[in-house]
């Protein structure tokens with residue numbers, strides 16, 4: 197059986213045509229949607245993300261404010277900047293790139309961003325809304341994955357979904373999204389025993405562990421749908437996922453490639469959410 201590649205680049209392009217129109221209509225009303233991005237230090241995955249965000253925002257007409265801090269910045273300095281952006285009426289969305297250096301408490305930073313400027317959907321108020329199936333800003337990567345499954349008409353209701361990884365960025369919110377669509381959800385992590393036994397029963401496997409090409413065909417059943425979230429550099433410096441794509445593509449039914457799968461969708465969802473927050477300016481007037 198030949199694997200079907202899930203083309204995140206193509207789906208992104210299609211969605212971005214609609215987003216561009218929404219930006220134009222905002223700009224006609226005098227609203228310039230604006231996203232502020234804070235990067236501390238220079239994590240490799242974060243740098244890819246920052247670069248691609250910049251390119252896409254320009255293409256769609258979204259204003260960006262890029263703020264770069266040295267990795268030794270204090271927590272107080274970072275908090276001060278967030279407060280400044282919270283109070284800046286021209287800023288619709290604030291995103292702080294994760295991970296942050298050790299001296300900075302990630303949850304403190306996440307909670308400092310006003311929930312109505314929390315374009316990543318990581319604030320506990322917004323996470324709470326997601327887990328109770330209410331509307332609010334949502335984490336972009338899992339939201340993008342849901343869009344991909346919808347685009348390819350892949351059924352979720354009643355399916356066995358196994359998520360590998362329990363980060364606040366991907367694994368945990370992914371579980372909530374899937375539960376909201378009536379999947380039967382299992383979250384696994386580094387303390388999970390017999391991981392293979394669990395993943396081999398999954399109809400849909402979402403891999404977000406941060407280890408280059410860790411998952412091979414032996415973890416999966418024949419007709420599985422595999423979503424590879426990983427964004428790693430291999431020894432040759434090439435961008436690879438958490439899934440051994442060569443091994444897996446001989447076995448499964450659907451697979452997201454790296455690059456060109458989940459990554460572009462994360463960017464597109466971030467743009468969409470920035471627009472959604474900017475559109476609220478009209479409703480709040």
Ligand SMILES: NC(=O)C1=CN([C@@H]2O[C@H](COP(=O)(O)OP(=O)(O)OC[C@H]3O[C@@H](n4cnc5c(N)ncnc54)[C@H](OP(=O)(O)O)[C@@H]3O)[C@@H](O)[C@H]2O)C=CC1
Pocket residue numbers: 241337360361362363364365366367384385386387388391404405406407425426427428458459462
């Ligand atoms: N494409 C995209 O848009 C995005 C890509 N990424 C990429 O996705 C990957 C994961 O990111 P993120 O979620 O932030 O990573 P984290 O490092 O925050 O979390 C990794 C998770 O994987 C679990 N884990 C690690 N090793 C194993 C193992 N051997 N078996 C089972 N579980 C394991 C950890 O378990 P424990 O909790 O026990 O430590 C942890 O829950 C990275 O490569 C990152 O760059 C991230 C965000 C967006």
Ligand SMILES: Nc1nc(=O)c2c([nH]1)NC[C@@H]1CN(c3ccc(C(=O)N[C@@H](CCC(=O)O)C(=O)O)cc3)C=[N+]21
Pocket residue numbers: 241242244245248291292293294295316336337365427435454455456457458459460462463
């Ligand atoms: N607060 C926060 N939110 C995040 O969502 C977040 C973060 N911090 N920290 C870093 C990770 C990583 N991440 C990526 C998103 C898109 C690509 C991406 O565009 N990938 C392209 C790469 C193409 C290329 O340039 O080679 C692709 O997969 O096709 C990469 C990485 C978001 N993250």
Ligand SMILES: [Mg+2]
Pocket residue numbers: 296297298299300301302
């Ligand atoms: Mg830290």
